[in-house]
Amino acid sequence: MTILFPRPAAAAFFSLSLGFGLSVAPAVASASGVAVHVADSTGAPLADAVAWLEPDGAASLPKPLKPAEIEQKALKFMPLVTVVQTGSRIEFPNNDKVRHHIYSFSPAHKFDQKLYSGTSATPQMFDKAGVVVLGCNIHDKMVAYVRVVDTPYFAKAGANGVGRVEAPPGKYVLKVWHFNMAGGQPAEQALLVKAGDEAGMASVRLAMKPPAAADAL
Secondary structure, X not given: OEEEOOOOOOOOOOOEEEHHHEEEOOOEEEOOEEEEEXXXXXXXXXXXXXXXXXXXXXXXXXXXXXXXXXXXXXXXXXXXXXXXXXXXXXXXXXXXXXXXXEEEOOOOOXXXXXXXXXXXXXXXXXXXXXXXEEEEOOOOOOEEEEEEEOOOOEEEOOOOOEEEEOOOOEXXXXXXXXXXXXXXXXXXXXXXXXXXXXXXXXXEEEOEOOHHXXXXX
């Protein structure tokens, strides 16, 4: 995967090679944060990629926890990918005409909600950072992903592969993840967010799993 940052107007340009074939040039972003464009190795945009900023060093982060919702409709989880801060709750309303039995075996949050319909299921609290893969015991093709992060500064890419992470000035580690990326571990690189500068744009390329491996999920 490759992360490319635009050359700052008043800073020397350099590149750095890291693990996973990642190459980086530094960027300076505005107080409002940074826009992140995520694509695969061919340059095709990756919808549903998740980007977040973690403070570089000890910092007291706010916890503006917002409840999220993953509905079950047309025998699918909607949305496919959800990102929340640790400690957030997610509701799972069943808007199908059939009952569902949702579960997860993921270490970040194991749970099992028996057959139900409507909104009677108890919201689940996600209090550990990581990836939670959801399934349904009745409908094997149903799958969804929850990315739990230890920061309120996160965004999910749209169909154009772009997400904007809002954050105050400071030193951060930018992390980027996609549920179908090779290796599974997020790409990361240091990022400086400064007040008063033009907004930065990070272009990130991630290697994807081979089709056979992706279909096996």
